[in-house]
Amino acid sequence: xxxxxxxxxxxxxxxxxxxxxxxxxxxxxxxxxxxxxxxxxxxxxxxxxxxxxxxxxxxxxxxxxxxxxxxxxxxxxxxxxxxxxxxxxxxxxxxxxxxxxxxxxxxxxxxxxxxxxxxxxxxxxxxxxxxxxxxxxxxxxxxxxxxxxxxxxxxxxxxxxxxxxxxxxxxxxxxxxxxxxxxxxxxxxxxxxxxx
Numbered sequence: 001x002x003x004x005x006x007x008x009x010x011x012x013x014x015x016x017x018x019x020x021x022x023x024x025x026x027x028x029x030x031x032x033x034x035x036x037x038x039x040x041x042x043x044x045x046x047x048x049x050x051x052x053x054x055x056x057x058x059x060x061x062x063x064x065x066x067x068x069x070x071x072x073x074x075x076x077x078x079x080x081x082x083x084x085x086x087x088x089x090x091x092x093x094x095x096x097x098x099x100x101x102x103x104x105x106x107x108x109x110x111x112x113x114x115x116x117x118x119x120x121x122x123x124x125x126x127x128x129x130x131x132x133x134x135x136x137x138x139x140x141x142x143x144x145x146x147x148x149x150x151x152x153x154x155x156x157x158x159x160x161x162x163x164x165x166x167x168x169x170x171x172x173x174x175x176x177x178x179x180x181x182x183x184x185x186x187x188x189x190x191x192x193x194x195x196x
Contacts, residue, residue, distance in 0.1 A: 051196040054115065055080045058194070061111045070104055079117070079196035082108060086125075086145070086188035093132060095144035097152060105149065108192060109157035115194055119153075119164050121146040122191040126184035127171040143168025149190055 055075050062073055062082075070088055074081040089101040097105070112119060123142030135141040146166035154161045176183035 051075060051079065054194060054196060058082060058111065065107045067104065067107065078193060080194045082192040084190045086190060089190055090145060093130065095141060095148050097148055105152050106157065109153050109159060112159060118195040120193040120195060121149045121164065121166045122193060123168045124173055124187060124189050125171050126187045127178040138170035139168055142170050145190060
């Protein structure tokens with residue numbers, strides 16, 4: 001017991017724990033010896049509740065604004081995703097936003113404005129090789145599309161640019177097969193991730 005206390009105090013001094021607080025305690029063996037005293041640590045149950053509330057708010061907004069046929073709402077371990085098919089935003093092989101996409105993005109920007117969270121715009125393509133004067137590969141195309149959506153939110157709707165980042169994944173994160181036209185169509189998408 002004496003040796004164990006000496007080791008515990010050695011750990012405390014190395015880790016910078018003050019002598020008044022206890023990092024390691026001897027006890028009856030039923031409770032954990034090492035305990036975290038960090039009261040600010042994230043509570044996973046609370047995080048799930050927060051994410052669920054955000055997910056329900058997004059779903060309700062999508063229904064109220066008749067966007068069910070345009071976007072799909074998903075949830076993953078990072079947060080809530082608003083997924084848009086590429087054909088409502090861009091012409092094939094291009095990254096300029098089409099005029100009809102402005103209404104959809106305008107509505108989504110008003111939703112994003114209600115959350116203080118960080119936003120990641122993610123571009124995805126199918127696996128059809130891309131080579132044009134503007135884009136050497138699907139990496140460039142997917143990244144350019146993500147950046148265009150970010151710029152729309154920042155420049156056209158006045159959202160804070162510090163909240164946004166853009167990522168291009170090319171064809172490397174498919175959600176469907178690339179064998180059928182339908183599968184390739186599902187893979188061509190832009191995700192708006194509201195980070196939980």
